[in-house]
Structure formats: structure tokens, C-alpha cells
Amino acid sequence: MTVAASTAALGTSAAFAQAMVDEKDAQAAALGYVADAKRVDAKKFPKFAAGQSCGNCALYQGKAGDKAGGCPLFAGKQVAAAGWCSAWAKKA
Ligand code: SF4
Numbered sequence: 001m002t003v004a005a006s007t008a009a010l011g012t013s014a015a016f017a018q019a020m021v022d023e024k025d026a027q028a029a030a031l032g033y034v035a036d037a038k039r040v041d042a043k044k045f046p047k048f049a050a051g052q053s054c055g056n057c058a059l060y061q062g063k064a065g066d067k068a069g070g071c072p073l074f075a076g077k078q079v080a081a082a083g084w085c086s087a088w089a090k091k092a
Contacts (some may be wrong), residue, residue, distance in 0.1 A: 020068060021077045031073065033085035040084050048084065055081035058089040 021028050023035060032045055037053045054060045054071065060079070062069015068078040073087055 018070070018076060018078045021071075021074045021079050021083075025074075027074060028085070031085040031087055033074075033079065033083060035080040035083045037082055037084035045086050047086075048088075052084055052088050053081060054079045054083040054085075054088075056091050057084075058091045059087065060091075 020035070021033060023029070023033055027033075032041070034040055037048075040048045042048055054069070055062070055064075055066075057071075059071050059073065060069055060081070061071065062078075062081055066081055068080050070077075071079045073085070079085075
């Protein structure tokens with residue numbers, strides 16, 4: 001928990017210095033990342049369920065209320081809290 005907390009703090013302090021992930025980036029395209037979960041292709045990603053977003057993903061490093069935050073799958077960039085990708089995992 002301590003590691004997660006300090007990682008989140010780091011992510012927050014760098015929030016405005018880091019670029020947002022572009023959906024067209026190779027890694028983003030490979031994972032099916034979209035900046036707005038409303039645009040997830042449900043046919044392509046049948047496991048997607050409404051309500052899932054980066055903001056409630058186990059890998060998301062932003063704080064509650066942040067519009068964007070870090071994600072270990074996109075090192076050095078920020079994902080939108082409202083975004084989604086196929087690696088989404090339920091926050092414990
Ligand atoms: S792993 Fe989670 S936080 Fe990272 S881009 Fe995918 S849904 Fe968003």
C-alpha cells in the first residue's frame with residue numbers, strides 16, 4: 001500500500017508535465033485504449049461493461065477526482081480517467 005500511495009503521489013505531481021496517451025499510439029491501439037470509455041467497441045471487446053474506466057481500474061495511478069493519471073502500461077504518459085483499455089482490471 002505504501003508503494004502504491006507514493007506512486008500515486010508521484011503521478012499527481014507530474015500530472016501536468018506528462019503528455020496524454022494518443023489513441024493512435026502503437027501501444028494504445030494494441031490495447032484498444034480510448035480516451036472516453038463511451039467509445040469502446042463492444043463488439044471487439046465483449047468483456048467491456050458499462051461503468052469500467054481507467055478511473056476505477058486497478059492499474060490507474062491518478063487520485064479520485066483527477067481527470068488523468070499514470071498507468072504502468074503507458075509509462076511516461078497519462079491516461080484519461082474516463083478512458084478504457086482491454087487490460088482493465090477491477091480495483092480491489
Ligand atoms: S490498464 Fe487500466 S488504467 Fe491503464 S489504460 Fe487500461 S483501463 Fe486505463
